[in-house]
Structures are given as C-alpha cells and as structure tokens.
Amino acid sequence: MADPADKPPRGGDNRPALALHVPEPKSRPGDPVDFSDLDIGEAGSQPRPDEGAHPSEMTGLAYDLIRVLGDDDRAHGPWDPKLDPETLRTMLRHMAMTRAFDERMFRGQRQGKTSFYMKCTGEEATSIATSMALASDDMVFPSYRQQGILIARGYPLIEMINQIYSNKGDKLKGRQLPIMYSSREHSFFSISGNLATQTPQAVGWAMASAIKGDSRIAATWVGEGSTAEGDFHSACTFATVYNAPVILNVINNQWAISSFSGFAGAERTTFAARALGYGLAGLRVDGNDPLACYASQLWAANRARANKGPTLIEYFTYRAEGHSTSDDPSGYRSAQEREDWPLGDPVKRLRDHLIAIGEWDEDRQAAMDKECAEQVKEVTKEAEKNGILGHGLHQPFRTMFEDVFEELPWHLKEQAEQATRERIKKFGEKGPNR
Numbered sequence: 274m275a276d277p278a279d280k281p282p283r284g285g286d287n288r289p290a291l292a293l294h295v296p297e298p299k300s301r302p303g304d305p306v307d308f309s310d311l312d313i314g315e316a317g318s319q320p321r322p323d324e325g326a327h328p329s330e331m332t333g334l335a336y337d338l339i340r341v342l343g344d345d346d347r348a349h350g351p352w353d354p355k356l357d358p359e360t361l362r363t364m365l366r367h368m369a370m371t372r373a374f375d376e377r378m379f380r381g382q383r384q385g386k387t388s389f390y391m392k393c394t395g396e397e398a399t400s401i402a403t404s405m406a407l408a409s410d411d412m413v414f415p416s417y418r419q420q421g422i423l424i425a426r427g428y429p430l431i432e433m434i435n436q437i438y439s440n441k442g443d444k445l446k447g448r449q450l451p452i453m454y455s456s457r458e459h460s461f462f463s464i465s466g467n468l469a470t471q472t473p474q475a476v477g478w479a480m481a482s483a484i485k486g487d488s489r490i491a492a493t494w495v496g497e498g499s500t501a502e503g504d505f506h507s508a509c510t511f512a513t514v515y516n517a518p519v520i521l522n523v524i525n526n527q528w529a530i531s532s533f534s535g536f537a538g539a540e541r542t543t544f545a546a547r548a549l550g551y552g553l554a555g556l557r558v559d560g561n562d563p564l565a566c567y568a569s570q571l572w573a574a575n576r577a578r579a580n581k582g583p584t585l586i587e588y589f590t591y592r593a594e595g596h597s598t599s600d601d602p603s604g605y606r607s608a609q610e611r612e613d614w615p616l617g618d619p620v621k622r623l624r625d626h627l628i629a630i631g632e633w634d635e636d637r638q639a640a641m642d643k644e645c646a647e648q649v650k651e652v653t654k655e656a657e658k659n660g661i662l663g664h665g666l667h668q669p670f671r672t673m674f675e676d677v678f679e680e681l682p683w684h685l686k687e688q689a690e691q692a693t694r695e696r697i698k699k700f701g702e703k704g705p706n707r
C-alpha cells in the first residue's frame with residue numbers, strides 16, 4: 274500500500290494556485306488590428322498529395338494554407354485546378370449574383386419585408402467554388418450561410434425570396450425561419466437552426482449511399498463555432514469508422530455571432546487539425562481563394578468517390594459583415610479587422626485573375642454587376658406579388674396543422690377548429706389567414 278505521506282498536500286498548503294484561461298480576442302472596437310501572426314504561405318507552395326493518400330502522410334496540410342492565386346493574380350502550383358475561362362466566368366457570375374442577392378435581401382429586411390436575413394459577404398467562394406467541384410446530384414447538407422450553393426445549382430431566385438418572405442408562394446409554407454431553404458430536386462438538405470445537426474446527417478446519408486452501392490457522395494458545411502457541438506465530433510467518428518463518402522467543410526470565418534473563434538479552440542490548433550485525431554484526411558485552405566476552394570473540394574470528392582475515405586477541410590476566411598440582420602458587430606469587434614484582413618475579397622480576387630489572364634475587363638465586370646442587381650430587383654418584385662411580411666398573404670393559417678400526421682388526431686382537430694373560430698372572431702368572416 275502506498276504511504277499516505279506520499280500524497281500531495283491538501284489544498285491550502287503549498288500547491289500552486291490554478292488559473293482558468295478564458296479566451297479573449299486580440300482586438301475590440303476601436304483597437305488597432307494585428308494579423309501579422311497569421312502564417313500565410315506563398316501561393317502554389319503547398320504539396321498536393323495523391324487523392325488516396327493515408328491521412329498520416331499529409332499532416333502538414335492540416336496546419337498549412339493551400340493557396341493557388343498569388344499576389345500577381347495568377348494561378349500557381351500543384352493545386353491549380355486549371356479551369357477554363359468560361360467556367361471561371363460562371364463562377365464569378367454566381368459569386369456576383371450571390372452578393373447582389375444578399376444586398377437586396379438585407380435591404381428588404383430593413384424595409385420590413387422580412388423578419389430576418391443572413392449575408393455571406395466575403396465567404397462566397399466557400400460555397401460557390403466548392404459546390405461547383407461536386408456533381409449536381411451529390412447531396413449537400415449546408416448551414417445557413419451557403420445560399421451560394423443554391424445559386425450555383427440554379428435554384429430559382431424567386432423560390433428563395435418566397436421562402437424569405439414566408440409568403441403564399443413559399444414551398445415550405447412559412448414553417449421555417451427565413452433563409453432556411455430546402456430543395457430535394459437540387460439535392461439540398463433542409464437547413465436546420467440547430468447548429469451542427471447537419472454534420473451527422475450528412476455522414477449518415479453518405480453511409481446509406483455506400484450501403485446501397487450508389488455513386489453519390491455527401492458534403493456538409495459547418496461554421497467553426499459550431500464545431501464545438503458534440504454533433505460534429507460524432508459525425509467525425511462515424512465518418513472515419515465507416516469510411517463514409519463524405520466531405521466535412523468547416524467554414525472558419527473567425528466569428529460565431531459575437532464569440533471569436535478562440536472559444537471553439539482556435540487558440541490551440543487549426544480546425545483542419547481536428548481531422549488528425551480521428552484519422553481523417555485534413556486540409557486547410559485559403560477560403561478567399563476560389564481556385565483553392567474548388568481544387569480542394571474536388572480532391573476530397575475524388576477521394577470519397579474512390580472509396581478512399583472522408584476529408585475534413587477548413588476554409589479559412591473572414592465574416593465581413595454582421596452575423597445576421599439582428600446583429601451589430603461594431604459592438605464587439607474592431608472595424609479595422611475587415612480593412613486589414615490579409616486574404617482579400619474572393620470576388621475581387623477571381624475578377625483580378627480573369628483580368629490578368631486576359632479573359633475579363635472592368636467594363637464587363639460593371640455590366641455583369643448591374644445585370645445581377647437588375648435581375649434580383651425584378652425577381653424581388655415578382656415575389657412581392659405573393660406577399661411580404663405582415664401583408665397576410667401567407668399560407669392559410671390552418672395549414673400549420675397539416676403534413677405531420679397522415680390523419681389529424683382528434684385533439685389537433687379540436688385545436689385547429691378552435692383557432693379558426695378565434696381568428697374569425699378577430700378578423701371577421703372575410704378576414705385573412707383562416
């Protein structure tokens with residue numbers, strides 16, 4: 274038996290006091306910003322392993338930053354996806370359209386046409402370039418900031434706006450928060466407000482695809498803050514155990530509403546390095562470099578399709594705007610951050626690349642931006658005919674009781690009747706929303 278005298282002394286004796294570490298962002302409103310500690314390697318200098326490589330052979334890429342577009346606006350190195358100019362222009366157009374759409378919807382919220390909207394400014398490449406590297410029937414499980422996927426997949430803008438306005442054209446019948454789209458036809462899984470739930474769902478879908486001997490893979494997008502949820506870690510475990518054909522995209526925009534990424538573990542390691550402990554392939558990518566976004570997603574898609582295993586990819590980017598229309602970032606972070614952010618703007622970087630290779634010019638860009646803004650404006654007007662917030666032109670009130678049970682149980686029937694009676698009393702026989 275151990276001698277009790279060997280035990281460390283009890284508290285209050287001469288043991289050192291413990292100290293809890295509470296992460297604190299490096300700058301707050303009004304402070305100068307310093308991004309100099311970021312290790313941003315030269316574009317083209319990161320190795321591109323074989324798509325079937327064992328995760329242990331590529332640990333360096335979980336800490337590095339895969340980049341293709343250099344300061345000279347040209348593509349460099351082994352990750353250059355060598356896309357033709359037409360594809361690059363399509364990518365640029367999707368990105369410009371997403372930005373125009375965001376601007377219009379944000380304004381619509383300020384005008385009281387919807388209750389809520391979320392922009393993806395500065396993060397367009399992480400949804401558009403990545404989804405362009407997937408097949409159109411690969412199943413995507415996005416978060417709320419990947420509207421670019423729907424735009425890239427050709428989902429009609431009017432359907433998006435109907436959903437945002439929760440009007441009578443809304444296919445989801447006003448049952449989802451604005452921007453929480455869903456489209457089976459576009460292999461776009463319903464967005465959930467419960468963060469990170471999409472990650473195990475994507476892995477489960479990918480496992481089912483493998484069980485059935487299908488050829489489609491799954492991809493999910495999750496914010497860096499949301500990786501602190503248990504769901505994300507279960508997803509990683511299932512993905513590695515069953516070698517699921519799935520891509521786990523972590524969008525590290527450095528903020529989770531007002532919490533900086535340190536609260537999700539960013540002070541200690543990279544999000545891509547999470548992959549290592551699970552035995553997943555891990556890549557860390559410049560999320561503002563559309564070519565690097567495309568190339569890394571294609572690498573992971575080819576790997577998954579060849580049954581070589583899942584990949585976790587961290588896209589390092591910056592949330593240029595507020596979290597949502599309900600947020601004001603000037604209360605918790607320095608405005609200088611956006612100015613000084615060293616990886617630039619993804620739309621501008623792709624535009625400058627196309628100009629540098631002689632496939633684009635400022636005039637064409639201006640014309641395209643104008644066209645996108647006008648198209649969004651027109652479609653918005655069209656959608657407004659179906660109603661906006663508060664105009665009563667939403668789905669009939671009673672539909673909230675439908676589509677859950679094949680046959681409405683008696684107690685819900687009673688509730689529906691009572692609700693209708695009360696609304697008639699309030700609004701009259703010809704009143705709205707019955």
Ligand SMILES: Cc1ncc(C[n+]2csc(CCOP(=O)(O)OP(=O)(O)O)c2C)c(N)n1
Nearest residue numbers: 418466467468496497498499526528529530
């Ligand atoms: C399970 C859960 N916890 C908390 C929230 C509230 N919430 C909504 S968005 C958000 C921030 C998420 O940040 P991040 O994952 O980094 O994504 P980003 O908004 O930056 O794209 C939080 C905490 C939620 N919706 N669900």
Ligand SMILES: [Mg+2]
Nearest residue numbers: 496497528529
């Ligand atoms: Mg975030």
